[in-house]
Amino acid sequence: MDLRELPLRERKKARTRQALTETALRLFTEKGFDHTTLDELVDAVEVSKRTFFRNFPSKEDVALAADTELWSTFLAEVDAMEVSGLVLDAFRSALRVSLARMDEGWGPRFLATRALCAVTPAVEAHSLRYCDQTTQAAFARMGARTGFDAGDVRLKLVIEVAIAAWRHAALSWTADGGPGGLAGLQRRLDAAFAAIPESIALTGTNATR
Amino acid sequence: MDLRELPLRERKKARTRQALTETALRLFTEKGFDHTTLDELVDAVEVSKRTFFRNFPSKEDVALAADTELWSTFLAEVDAMEVSGLVLDAFRSALRVSLARMDEGWGPRFLATRALCAVTPAVEAHSLRYCDQTTQAAFARMGARTGFDAGDVRLKLVIEVAIAAWRHAALSWTADGGPGGLAGLQRRLDAAFAAIPESIALTGTNATR
DNA sequence: CAGAAAATGCCACCGAGTGGCCTTAGCTGT
DNA sequence: ACAGCTAAGGCCACTCGGTGGCATTTTCTG
Numbered sequence: 001m002d003l004r005e006l007p008l009r010e011r012k013k014a015r016t017r018q019a020l021t022e023t024a025l026r027l028f029t030e031k032g033f034d035h036t037t038l039d040e041l042v043d044a045v046e047v048s049k050r051t052f053f054r055n056f057p058s059k060e061d062v063a064l065a066a067d068t069e070l071w072s073t074f075l076a077e078v079d080a081m082e083v084s085g086l087v088l089d090a091f092r093s094a095l096r097v098s099l100a101r102m103d104e105g106w107g108p109r110f111l112a113t114r115a116l117c118a119v120t121p122a123v124e125a126h127s128l129r130y131c132d133q134t135t136q137a138a139f140a141r142m143g144a145r146t147g148f149d150a151g152d153v154r155l156k157l158v159i160e161v162a163i164a165a166w167r168h169a170a171l172s173w174t175a176d177g178g179p180g181g182l183a184g185l186q187r188r189l190d191a192a193f194a195a196i197p198e199s200i201a202l203t204g205t206n207a208t209r
Numbered sequence: 210m211d212l213r214e215l216p217l218r219e220r221k222k223a224r225t226r227q228a229l230t231e232t233a234l235r236l237f238t239e240k241g242f243d244h245t246t247l248d249e250l251v252d253a254v255e256v257s258k259r260t261f262f263r264n265f266p267s268k269e270d271v272a273l274a275a276d277t278e279l280w281s282t283f284l285a286e287v288d289a290m291e292v293s294g295l296v297l298d299a300f301r302s303a304l305r306v307s308l309a310r311m312d313e314g315w316g317p318r319f320l321a322t323r324a325l326c327a328v329t330p331a332v333e334a335h336s337l338r339y340c341d342q343t344t345q346a347a348f349a350r351m352g353a354r355t356g357f358d359a360g361d362v363r364l365k366l367v368i369e370v371a372i373a374a375w376r377h378a379a380l381s382w383t384a385d386g387g388p389g390g391l392a393g394l395q396r397r398l399d400a401a402f403a404a405i406p407e408s409i410a411l412t413g414t415n416a417t418r
Numbered sequence: 419c420a421g422a423a424a425a426t427g428c429c430a431c432c433g434a435g436t437g438g439c440c441t442t443a444g445c446t447g448t
Numbered sequence: 449a450c451a452g453c454t455a456a457g458g459c460c461a462c463t464c465g466g467t468g469g470c471a472t473t474t475t476c477t478g
Binding site for chain 4: 222259
């Protein structure tokens with residue numbers, strides 16, 4: 001992430017990208033996603049609208065920078081991870097490590113992004129798609145790396161379960177205002193994973209109240 | 210679903226709605242979602258664009274009519290279902306019953322919708338959001354009906370797992386071209402549910418190839 | 419310092435989606 | 449049967465997200 005060593009061109013590009021994500025997140029949070037036009041954003045950052053769309057495929061994407069950082073790190077982690085034992089545990093630790101790799105300031109940005117998702121359907125939809133694409137990519141890479149069949153239901157499901165645990169952890173953590181920072185999020189993640197066996201064995205009767 | 214008994218006004222409304230969904234699915238499949246303008250669609254059905262947006266909140270929604278039919282039936286089923294034993298089994302049978310409730314012609318429409326999702330990111334994103342909303346709604350209703358805590362991780366996870374099984378079944382069935390019709394989809398669904406216990410117990414080692 | 423290559427800015431354009439307002443058509447009373 | 453009410457549809461103008469084309473600036477290379 002250190003960009004001091006990059007050529008000037010790349011540095012400038014990275015700088016405008018970051019300015020766009022930061023300003024966008026601030027404006028969207030202050031005024032709402034729908035009530036912030038792209039013109040306002042690009043005016044504030046002093047770039048042209050054309051430049052914006054060379055950096056981000058859509059208005060929604062600039063709001064989800066925190067998500068994409070996490071997911072790309074996660075995929076790299078999946079590629080690198082040792083699987084000796086429960087596959088579910090491997091994914092849990094991949095998530096844990098990815099979270100630890102996020103740079104300082106990511107936590108608050110992620111929190112703001114989630115808050116935005118909660119009130120803006122369009123952003124939520126994009127976020128879910130990223131999540132799903134990541135799940136599928138993880139499935140494909142794991143399938144290629146380990147010996148599992150290309151369409152093995154079990155591998156697919158275990159990844160979906162891991163991601164579901166992550167999503168629940170992130171959601172509940174966000175709903176409570178992000179208590180304890182990233183360590184707090186980490187704890188919720190562990191709790192969610194720990195609850196998985198009980199979940200599928202869960203029984204209940206109709207409470208007639 | 211029989212609309213012979215409705216007042217004339219309602220009948221007409223239902224008819225235009227159906228004409229829109231059918232024509233939309235046909236046009237989108239033939240020419241692609243992005244290369245079909247709303248003007249073409251409303252011209253074909255002979256309604257104004259304004260009328261379209263009184264029936265559907267967005268262009269994507271008209272393509273997902275098959276999804277919404279299934280999910281609303283599923284939610285009704287969740288409200289009605291008996292839970293005595295494994296909660297996971299209750300959801301499996303709710304999905305099974307919902308599928309059986311779909312009217313004739315739903316199968317092909319659903320298949321076409323899924324094919325559309327596979328090639329059109331915007332439609333896919335909307336579809337995922339519907340799915341997620343359904344999951345959350347099922348969670349909220351179940352939480353209210355049975356005695357579980359409002360934010361019980363286990364209940365949330367078991368629903369996510371059930372939906373994940375459904376999604377995998379639908380995806381693999383679609384990828385193969387929908388073999389065996391709805392009965393074939395049903396079989397994939399059973400197989401996916403059956404694989405859940407093995408999934409979370411799945412172990413593997415790095416295949417160094 | 420010259421020239422290639424990449425990034426940016428500018429402008430015109432398309433299509434999705436909305437608000438306002440008027441007209442039409444189905445539903446109510448007498 | 450008829451008059452009035454109400455809901456739905458049609459029409460029009462407008463905003464905003466997103467794209468293509470082309471000229472201009474800026475950085476890299478020799």
